[in-house]
Amino acid sequence: MTWETVIGIETHVELTTASKMFCGCPVDFGAPPNTNVCPVCLGLPGALPVVNGRAVEYAMTIGLALNCSIAPHSVFARKNYFYPDMPKNYQISQYDEPLCVAGHLDVDTDGEVARIGITRVHMEEDTGKSTHVGDGGRIQAASHSLLDFNRAGVPLMEIVSEPDLRSPEQARAFVAELRGVILRLGVSDAKLEEGSMRFDANVSLRPSGSTEFGTKVEVKNMNSLRSLQRALEHEVERQQALLDAGEPVVQETRHWNEDAGTTSGMRSKEEAFDYRYFPEPDLVPVEVDDAWRERVAGALPELPAQARARYASAGLDPVAADLVSRDPAAGTIFEEATAAGADAQTVANWLTGEVTALLRRQDLSLEQSGVTGAGLAELAEMVDDGRLSASAAKEVLAGVVAGEGNPESIAAERDLIQVSDVSALEPVVEEVLAANPDAVAKLHEGDGKVIGFLIGQVMRATGGKADPAAVTAILRGKSA
Amino acid sequence: MPVEIDIAKVARLARLSLTDEQLERYRVQCEVVLEHAARVQALPTEGVAPTSHPLPRTNVFREDEVAECLDREEVLAAAPDRDGDYFLVPRILDE
Amino acid sequence: MSDLADLSVGGAAAGLRAGEFTAVELLEAVHRRAAVTEAELHAYLTIDRDGAARAAVAADSALRAADDPGPLLGIPVALKDNMVTRGVETTCSSKILSGYRPPYDGTAVSRLRAGGAVIFGKTNLDEFAMGSSTENSAYGPTRNPWDPERVPGGSSGGSAAAVAAGSAMIAYGSDTGGSIRQPAALCGIVGVKPTYGLVSRYGLIAFASSLDQIGPLTRTVEDAVAALEVVGGHDPADSTSYPGSFPDMRSGLEAGVSGLRIGVVAELNGAGIDPAVQAAVDETVAGLERAGATVVPVSLPSVAYALSAYYLIAPAECSANLARFDGVRYGLRRHGETVEEMMSTTRGEGFGPEVTRRILLGTYALSAGYYDAFYGQAQRVRTLIIQDFADAYEQADVLVSPTSPTTAFPLGARTEDPLSMYLSDVCTIPSNMSGDPAISVPVGVDENGLPVGFQIMAPALGEPVMMRVAAEVERQAGFTARARLATSEVG
């Protein structure tokens, strides 16, 4: 039997508002433990929540960008479950009346576009952080846990997709596109490794052609796009092996272990899912009228799909178009560089190639890197003019990232400028020819290979700064 | 209308560790109260919207402005147990 | 009046400003009274000697500087121990909060401090405000100053007893199903549950958030107005706080009731009401009629279901509100190998029986499969109750009933039967369900010399007409009887 993969993704995004969802504590991830806390986010007796208006606007922005309907009337609800890093032992969330419903996001996987349904986008609050101590941080063997409530109450958006994804690869593309939307909207820094964007996946298999869903398994703890795809591939294989062997898939939550490359079942609790939702009596409903919705919709920035279409029509290849349309920092640099006259594909190649590789090696973000559109344009122009070799240009880029200045000054400082001026190179070539009569003879006999030797001699004589293209042109002139 | 409660399950949900005798006593008492409370089911309420707030208000928001936080020492002074700048709790069994 | 502790707020305010006595002297008089009454009453859990002394000294210098923040300047005030006070132990009468000193003041408390009030102490209550007798306190019951063998009512029994006995000039409590009005009735004083949202709940330790409301317990209607004016008004820290301007409750106090329509609620009078209580209520209604009011019979048919709905909604909300007491960040912690075990043991041992019962009830009412039949249906019944009130207020300006079906009952009489205790609140619960204001005014005594409370209910923000009628009832009743324990004489 052949099986069809069915995947739905639940994404959580922490908003970059100044203050928390229901109190005035700062949203600041680097603060010392338990300093960004107040009676509200610590769940002290008597404290009451008040909704951060900007968080509601951000949530609407996300909903509108995902083509959702904005509910004219939505309410907060209490989701009841006990967990030590959740101060009130209930989470203020939304349940049967969320802010945004019934949207979609188009996802392109190798040129094949699929429309993935967005069930809902709702607002909630994040929990604190627990650190397990006593045995290398492994939760099962820890002797006790430490709690920091700085993150408790940070605005969190939950984005739930329909089970419309049909492969791990497509799931990865969906999350990448969704992340691009969030970044373009500027409502979250959406850092996967740091957890400001997190996702869980529901995976099931069904016989190809069937319209009913199989038993689904929730997979958690993937913290990169790569680990998402790996985890899902592993889970699909696991389920397929079970089904092929005639064994049932058990509905459960499985934890992805990045190092082992496997998923493992978590202790299932029969009552764990009775959240006893009820309307939050400390908060009043949110009502969005047409005017408010129109105002937020009117302020939406260009989204990745629109940007990508624009770049594609300008002739950019798909990989480059993806990068500059999803990553606003890359997009800004790209726009600046091309506005400064640089060739679009050249800039895109720099961004997707050497810039990305260099930042990965140095574990830097584009914002931290010091790379600017003007700088890239300058670099591209110097290569184009023949003043920098390809390898020298990489060195100059490294200098830019190291904060040494602009490309022109770095190239000068590091003595990397190529000599391509014929009048300057001509005497050197003459000297080399005079010193190598055998080679000159072979050149005249039409031995093409000897030209390489002669170029090498010129390069040595100029200390490597001669432009090989210019030298070649001069030599060819002499041999003719 | 008689009501039957799986009191042990409810107590687990509510994180209340109770003895068997306590559970039995609470079961009986809760069933009496719930039987009385279940009278609400006798009232026809088709088409009646539920009231969760006595006074209808909507759209109460605060500005996205940072306010003063509590002093960490004052906060941790109230903690039953702490380790440095953290609250300390026994090991967490599962996620 | 020889003893300063027996003054009304108005009387004390005038004396302070006339220089007849100082705030420090007033505080000393209340201390002397408490020293005598506390041994028998146990109205207080904490008396904040140092804080009160500082506040009294500050009040005296404000008086000398003619820096007058209002009517409560220098007035000794008691707070129910579910109102959060910075640095002063706040327990809700629960073991689970034993020793807890909050790092902040609630809004009502901040406003009292800003108003120059002298916060004398924290009063006893039924644990987490759940009960009608103040017997459900982990620190022992409060007794009724009229008869120490009887309960003061509850849950604000400590506040009611203190005001009736003179160990506080006024007090604040919270009312979720009658917890201010019923003890006020049983202790022969005035108790007000304001319109939901009129007084901020920020800093009131929640029992049932959609029903809870802070209000005053005082010896006169005018004192209640003064007490409300200081703590009331919009608070941005409470999303359910009423944003409009504070209603003028003062200017109608002398206006009388001529031309007003007084609705006598059929479902809350007569059947199930102690005859002596009903007789005092009937007499009061007749007095209002003589004073020019029109008496009209009204019906609130859904109110028959109010108690049932209340015992679903309040426990449901309480089951979530009390989840935060888990031994992690503050309060009691009992040992457990795992955090889950620690939480369950802490909660199992930290909460008393009534609180445990309501958490169980609420957890059940919200759990999967039962939500709609119980909690959901109770919320729909709540809508019907609100509609009934709206209809009744078409026919009447205020509605009246007894506050409590009986006068003060003996200690222990209802502790074994939760349902009989719950029936104490049958007349008061409807106003919490609708969010409307209601007041209890003492109008007489029964054959045992125990006070009877008369309840006046008004539509939302109808405090001005409610107070106007209450003032007339107070004048008519001429209730001058005093609690037996209201004396500073030893012996």
Ligand SMILES: [Zn+2]
């Ligand atoms: Zn906070």
